[in-house]
Amino acid sequence: MDAKEIIARRVARELRDNTLVNLGIGLPTLVARYVPEGMLVAFQSENGIIGFGARPPEGMEDPNLTDAGGGFISALPGAFAFDSATSFALIRGGHLDMTVLGGLQVDAKGRLANWKVPGRMVAGMGGAMDLVAGAKRVVVAMQHAAKGEAKIVPELTLPPTAARPVSLVVTDLAVIEPTADGLVLRERAPGVAVEEILAATAAPLILPDTIPEMPL
Amino acid sequence: MRRKALTPAEAAALVPDGASVMIGGFLGVGSPRRVIDALVARGAKGLTVIGNDTGRPDLGIGKLVSAGCVAKVIVSHIGTNPVTQQKMLAGEMEVDLVPQGTLAERIRAGGAGLGGVLTPTGLGTSVAEGKQVVTVDGRDFLLETPLRADVALLHCYEADYYANLTYRLTAQNFNPVMAMAADIVIAEPDEVVPIGVIPPDHVRTPGILVTHLVERPQ
Numbered sequence: 001m002d003a004k005e006i007i008a009r010r011v012a013r014e015l016r017d018n019t020l021v022n023l024g025i026g027l028p029t030l031v032a033r034y035v036p037e038g039m040l041v042a043f044q045s046e047n048g049i050i051g052f053g054a055r056p057p058e059g060m061e062d063p064n065l066t067d068a069g070g071g072f073i074s075a076l077p078g079a080f081a082f083d084s085a086t087s088f089a090l091i092r093g094g095h096l097d098m099t100v101l102g103g104l105q106v107d108a109k110g111r112l113a114n115w116k117v118p119g120r121m122v123a124g125m126g127g128a129m130d131l132v133a134g135a136k137r138v139v140v141a142m143q144h145a146a147k148g149e150a151k152i153v154p155e156l157t158l159p160p161t162a163a164r165p166v167s168l169v170v171t172d173l174a175v176i177e178p179t180a181d182g183l184v185l186r187e188r189a190p191g192v193a194v195e196e197i198l199a200a201t202a203a204p205l206i207l208p209d210t211i212p213e214m215p216l
Numbered sequence: 217m218r219r220k221a222l223t224p225a226e227a228a229a230l231v232p233d234g235a236s237v238m239i240g241g242f243l244g245v246g247s248p249r250r251v252i253d254a255l256v257a258r259g260a261k262g263l264t265v266i267g268n269d270t271g272r273p274d275l276g277i278g279k280l281v282s283a284g285c286v287a288k289v290i291v292s293h294i295g296t297n298p299v300t301q302q303k304m305l306a307g308e309m310e311v312d313l314v315p316q317g318t319l320a321e322r323i324r325a326g327g328a329g330l331g332g333v334l335t336p337t338g339l340g341t342s343v344a345e346g347k348q349v350v351t352v353d354g355r356d357f358l359l360e361t362p363l364r365a366d367v368a369l370l371h372c373y374e375a376d377y378y379a380n381l382t383y384r385l386t387a388q389n390f391n392p393v394m395a396m397a398a399d400i401v402i403a404e405p406d407e408v409v410p411i412g413v414i415p416p417d418h419v420r421t422p423g424i425l426v427t428h429l430v431e432r433p434q
Contacts, residue, residue, distance in 0.1 A: 046316065047242040047268075048386045063245065064373070064387035070243035070296070081385045083392045083420075084242075084268070085324050088317025092337065111340075122304070122313075123295030124269070125343075130317035133337040163340020 001216070003172035006189055007141050009034050009216040010170050011100055014139055015041050019097035020090070022046060022131060025069040028100035028141050044096065046127040048087050051079030068127070091127065092134035099135040101128060103142040103169070105151050105158050108203040110165025110178025112140055113158035125161065132162035144171035150202035152176065152183070173197050175214055182206050187214040217423070218377050218411075221431035227369075227402050228254035230428060234262040234287075236365040238323065238394040242268050243296065244276030246387035248371040248404035251430060252279050260285040266323070266365055268316060268390055269293040270300040281309070290363070292316035315343060318360050320393055326362035327396025333360050368398035372421070375405035376412070379426035380419040388420070395421040404430040 001009075004027055012034035015021065022044045023029050035041050044050045045067045052067065053074040061072040075081070090096055105113040112132060115125040132138050145151055152169070169176040174197045175187035184206045188197055190213050198205060228251055231237060241247025247267075255263075256279055263286050270291055271278035278297045280286050288310040294300040303309035314322070321333040334357035338344050348359040370391045372381040381403055383391060395401055403426045 045386070047245070048389050062385065064384040066243070066245045066386055068242070070245065075385065081388060083383075083388045084316065084320040084390045085393050088320050092317055092335065121295075122301060122311075124291065124293035124313045125315050126269070126293040126295075127316040129315040129341060129343065130337045133335075133339070134317075160341050162337075 003143055004030060006172050006216065007170055010175060010214050011139055011141050012036065013215060014098065014137075014168065015039060016097065017041070020044055020050065020095060022091065022096055022099040022135065024099070024101040024128070024131075026102050028102060029069070031100055031141070044087070044090065045073070046087055046091070048083060049075065049079060049081045051076045088127070088130050091130050094134070094136065096135045098137040098139060099131040100139045100141050101131060103140040103151065105153055105156050106140055106166065106169050106178075107156045108154050108182055110183070111156055111163065112138070112161045112166050113156045114161050116159045118159070128161050132164060132166065137168070138166040140166050140169045142169070142171055144173040144197070145200045150200060153202045154204070173200060176205065184208065185211055187212055189214055190216070219379050219423075219426075219429045221408060221429050224250040224254035224404070224430055225258070227251050227404070227428060227430050228258050228260070230400060230402065231255060231260060231263070231367050233260060235367055236264040236266065238365040238368040238390070238398055239265055239267040239277055240370045240389060240391035240394055241271070241276050242386065242389040244271045246371050246383070246389045246391055247271070247276040248369045248402070248430070250433065251369050251402065251404050252276070255280060255285060256283040262287045264288045264290070266290045266363060268319070270297040272296050273299045288312065290314060290319070292319050318343075320390065322360050322363040323390065323393045323397045326364040327393060330362060332362055334358070335360055363397065365398045367400045367402065368394040370395055370401065370403045370421070372403050372405050374407050374409055374414060375403055375429055376409050376414050376423070377429070378411055378423035379403055379429045380414055380423045381405070381421040381426065382414055382418050383420050392420055395425045400428065401426045402428040402430060405432060408432045
C-alpha cells in the first residue's frame with residue numbers, strides 16, 4: 001500500500017453516515033474511493049454540486065459538469081446543483097460536517113498553511129480559508145514530510161490558512177490530534193515505530209500510554 | 217423588454233478598455249467563451265477582471281491574461297495558470313487574492329445594496345490585514361466591502377428574448393451573483409428559445425437584470 005492509499009483509507013474511517021463532506025483537490029479526492037460499505041455520504045464540490053459521482057465513460061462527459069479541479073464528473077440521482085454564494089453559505093453556515101484538505105504545514109497549535117509559499121509558489125486560497133473557518137470538522141490529509149523536510153512544525157513559517165486549529169491530521173506515518181495542550185500522537189501507520197514518527201516531526205508530540213496502529 | 221441578440225464581436229465592443237469586468241466561470245466552466253475570444257480578437261486593454269480564477273493559459277479568463285488584455289485580476293485562485301504567476305512576478309499585472317466564499321458574498325453585497333458582509337473567513341491570516349474586525353454576539357468577523365463592476369459577462373444555458381436565463385449544473389457558479397452587480401450585463405447563451413418556453417420557476421436570472429443578449433452559437 002503506498003503512502004497516498006494509507007492516508008486516504010485512514011481518512012475514510014472518519015466518514016460518518018448521512019453527512020455532507022467536502023474533499024479538496026488532489027490527495028483528499030482519493031478518500032471517495034474508500035467510503036465504508038453501506039454508508040451514505042454526500043460529497044460537495046465547492047464549484048456548485050452536492051451528490052457527484054465518478055468521471056463518466058469517454059464520450060459521455062458533460063462540459064457543464066466538472067469538479068473543483070476542472071475534471072469531468074457525473075451527477076448521482078438526487079444531486080443538487082447551485083451557485084457559488086449558496087455553495088459557500090453551506091460551507092460557512094455550519095451545514096458542512098467535514099472537509100478534507102491537503103497541507104503544506106501544520107503547527108503545534110494545529111494551524112494549517114496550504115495556499116502560498118512566499119517567493120516560490122502562489123496558488124491562491126481558493127475555497128480553503130472558507131472551508132477551515134466554516135466546516136464542523138477539518139481533517140488534513142498530507143504526507144508526513146516533504147523531501148525529508150518536516151511539515152509538522154512548532155510554528156508555521158508559511159502564511160496560515162486560518163487562525164482556527166484543524167481537527168485531525170492524517171499522514172502516511174501517523175494520526176495526530178491538535179488539542180489545547182498540544183499535538184497528541186493518536187495512531188501510527190502499520191509497521192511504523194513511534195521513534196520514526198518523532199524523527200520526522202519538528203513539533204513536540206504528546207505521547208499517550210498506548211499508540212495503536214491505525215485501522216485501514 | 218425584447219432584446220435583439222448580438223454577435224460576440226458586437227458584445228465585446230460594449231466593453232471599454234480599462235473597464236472593470238466580472239466574468240462568470242470556474243476554470244472556464246460557465247465562462248462566456250465566445251465573448252472572451254471576441255475581446256482577445258478586438259485587442260482589449262487594461263481590464264480589471266473579477267472572477268473565481270484565471271483558468272489556464274488557453275482557457276477561460278486565462279485567454280485574456282495571455283493576450284495582455286488584463287491590468288489587474290481579483291480572483292480566489294491562480295494556481296492553474298503559470299502565465300498569471302509570471303506576469304504577477306514581473307509586475308505586469310496586479311493580482312488581488314480573495315477567499316472564494318468572500319468573493320461570492322462581496323459580489324452579492326454589491327448587487328444587493330448591502331454595505332458589506334461580516335465573515336469569519338480570513339481571520340488570523342494575511343487577508344485580514346488592514347480590515348476592520350467586528351464582534352457580534354462575542355464572535356469576531358471581518359468586514360468585507362461590496363464589489364461592483366462596469367460590465368458583467370455571463371454564460372448561461374438557455375435564454376429567451378426577454379433575456380430570462382437558466383443555468384446548467386456546475387456552470388452556474390458566479391454567474392447568478394454577477395448578474396446583479398454590474399451596470400452592463402451581457403449574457404452568452406448556449407441556446408436561445410422563444411419567450412414563454414422557460415417556465416417561470418426555472419428562470420434563475422430574470423431578464424430585467426440583463427442589458428444585452430448574445431446570439432446562440434452558429
